[in-house]
Amino acid sequence: MNTLSLFVGLIALYCVHAKIYFREEFLDGDEWRSRWVNSKHKSDYGEWKLTAGNFYGDAEKDKGLQTSQDARFYAASARFEPFSNEGKSLVIQFTVKHEQKIDCGGGYVKVFPSDLDQTDMHGDSSYYVMFGPDICGYTTKKVHVIFNYKGKNHLIKKEIKCKDDEFTHLYTLILNPDQTYQVKIDNEKVESGSLEEDWDFLPPKKIKDPEAKKPEDWDDRPKIDDPEDTKPEDWEKPEYIPDPDAKKPEDWQEDMDGEWEPPMISNPEYKGEWKPKQIDNPDYKGAWVHPEIDNPEYSPDANIYKFDSIGVLGLDLWQVKSGTVFDNFLITDDVKEAEDVGKETWGATKEPEQKMKQEQDELKRKDEEEKNKDQDTDGDDEDIDEDEEESKEEAEEALSETDEDAQAKDEL
Numbered sequence: 001m002n003t004l005s006l007f008v009g010l011i012a013l014y015c016v017h018a019k020i021y022f023r024e025e026f027l028d029g030d031e032w033r034s035r036w037v038n039s040k041h042k043s044d045y046g047e048w049k050l051t052a053g054n055f056y057g058d059a060e061k062d063k064g065l066q067t068s069q070d071a072r073f074y075a076a077s078a079r080f081e082p083f084s085n086e087g088k089s090l091v092i093q094f095t096v097k098h099e100q101k102i103d104c105g106g107g108y109v110k111v112f113p114s115d116l117d118q119t120d121m122h123g124d125s126s127y128y129v130m131f132g133p134d135i136c137g138y139t140t141k142k143v144h145v146i147f148n149y150k151g152k153n154h155l156i157k158k159e160i161k162c163k164d165d166e167f168t169h170l171y172t173l174i175l176n177p178d179q180t181y182q183v184k185i186d187n188e189k190v191e192s193g194s195l196e197e198d199w200d201f202l203p204p205k206k207i208k209d210p211e212a213k214k215p216e217d218w219d220d221r222p223k224i225d226d227p228e229d230t231k232p233e234d235w236e237k238p239e240y241i242p243d244p245d246a247k248k249p250e251d252w253q254e255d256m257d258g259e260w261e262p263p264m265i266s267n268p269e270y271k272g273e274w275k276p277k278q279i280d281n282p283d284y285k286g287a288w289v290h291p292e293i294d295n296p297e298y299s300p301d302a303n304i305y306k307f308d309s310i311g312v313l314g315l316d317l318w319q320v321k322s323g324t325v326f327d328n329f330l331i332t333d334d335v336k337e338a339e340d341v342g343k344e345t346w347g348a349t350k351e352p353e354q355k356m357k358q359e360q361d362e363l364k365r366k367d368e369e370e371k372n373k374d375q376d377t378d379g380d381d382e383d384i385d386e387d388e389e390e391s392k393e394e395a396e397e398a399l400s401e402t403d404e405d406a407q408a409k410d411e412l
Contacts, residue, residue: 018334022080022313025328025345026050026063036065037118039075039316046072046322053099053325055357057349062168064095064327067105067319075121077314080331082114086306090175091338092131092313093330095346097168100323107162107317107324108132108144111331114311121314126151128307131173133162143183143190145173147199149304154199160191168325168353170346174335175305186350187342195304202301206292214290219283229276237271240264 026032032050039045046069056062067074096107111129112121130146130153143160146153160183163169172184182192196202246262254260313329328345332338 018332018337019083020330020332020334020337021083021310022078022329022331023341024078025061026065027060032065036076036078039077039121040119041075041122042073044072046074046319048074048076051325053097053323055099055353055360057168057352057356061345062325062327062349062353064097064325065315066325067322070322071320072322073123073318075314075316077112077116077118077121077312077316078329079114079118079312082309082311084306084308085175085177085310085333086303086308087177088333089177089335090305090307090310091172091330091332091335092129092175093170093172093328093332093338093342094132094326095168095170095328096133097166097325097327098135098164098323099166099325100321101166102135102164102319102324103321104136105317105319105321105324106132106134107326108134109326109329110314110316111307111310112312112314113307114309116312116314118312118314121316123316125316127153127314128310129173129175132171133169135162135164143171143185145181145183147195147201147304149199149201154201157198157200158191158193166357168327168346168350170328170342172338172342174338177305179302179305187339187347201304202299203295203297205295205298207295208290209293212291214288218288219281219285220287221281222284223278224281225276226279227276231274231276235271235274237269238267239270241267 024032024035030050036048038048046067048065049068050063051066052059052062052064053066065076092109092111094109098107108130109132110127111131112125112127116125126148128148130144132144133142134144135141141162141164143162145156145160148154163185170184170186172182172187174182174184176182179195180192181195181198183190241264242262243265244262248260248262252260310331313331315326328341330338330341332341
């Protein structure tokens with residue numbers, strides 16, 4: 001009984017501390033339009049449509065917002081009760097499916113302050129966090145992790161590779177109050193570290209001492225020329241010499257062709273530029289290291305991770321080829337909750353989705369084989385027709401010759 005009470009207490013404690021600030025899975029059809037606001041900053045933003053796409057694991061659960069027009073900017077956002085992540089983790093999670101084999105476009109989200117004017121959201125609108133995949137050509141296939149600190153956007157200094165296939169993938173960003181972070185793809189960690197080390201939020205703790213200079217007599221050459229080594233007298237040989245086997249052509253006319261000169265060939269005795277051999281430098285002191293001092297401009301900040309009024313999640317991006325599906329948005333303060341939600345959503349439908357795509361690909365392959373087979377058959381029929389036509393022409397020609405012979409006999 002005591003064990004049961006303890007278990008119930010732990011569950012209750014977990015429920016009290018785990019907070020979901022925003023969750024969107026588009027399970028109520030067109031009702032999503034009442035929660036999401038399209039920006040009017042531009043008049044030609046691309047249109048969103050609710051769909052599970054061309055292949056999916058569950059026709060209803062996999063419905064999400066899909067970009068539907070090529071070469072367009074997209075801008076839509078959803079609001080939730082404002083909160084601060086002070087003293088707790090911030091977890092941002094969502095799924096992305098580039099079923100169109102995206103060539104260039106964003107697949108990321110932005111988290112904004114609560115005072116954002118959603119109807120005027122655009123690329124220069126101030127945000128707290130930008131997170132998610134970005135693909136363009138063969139060179140850009142990365143996960144953006146950008147934080148705003150004191151009014152300036154700071155990009156992560158590490159390169160995080162994103163998924164670039166056609167299937168749905170789960171992206172998770174975890175920001176902790178101890179100033180550490182973690183990026184997960186498909187519920188697996190792909191990167192982690194500290195905010196201070198992996199972003200340039202603060203000036204460096206140490207700087208080179210501006211007063212320090214390398215001593216003039218500091219010798220940092222590990223090797224030097226051997227002063228006793230001299231160039232051999234027979235060293236100097238030309239790199240190219242006239243070909244001794246060449247002969248002036250018999251038809252060479254100097255008054256017209258000029259003075260004949262044999263072609264040049266590489267000199268087998270050429271030794272290259274002479275250099276004295278190297279010996280250890282007896283005065284070598286090693287590489288000089290510039291002394292460092294504490295940076296007077298550095299000031300620690302234990303609140304880099306903190307955002308005071310988180311209140312809007314937005315999709316503000318550009319796509320050349322449309323077709324990306326966004327789904328399963330989640331903002332919470334609980335890492336375990338996010339992992340569980342990921343398993344319930346993406347985890348439950350990923351395999352059926354892959355199976356459906358494989359079946360579609362197999363059906364397409366068979367259709368193409370049948371099409372190619374039909375084309376080959378049509379080609380054979382044409383050959384048969386041509387053969388029959390030739391045989392017919394030959395028979396008519398033979399018959400004509402027979403008639404002519406018969407007529408000639410009659411005339412005789």
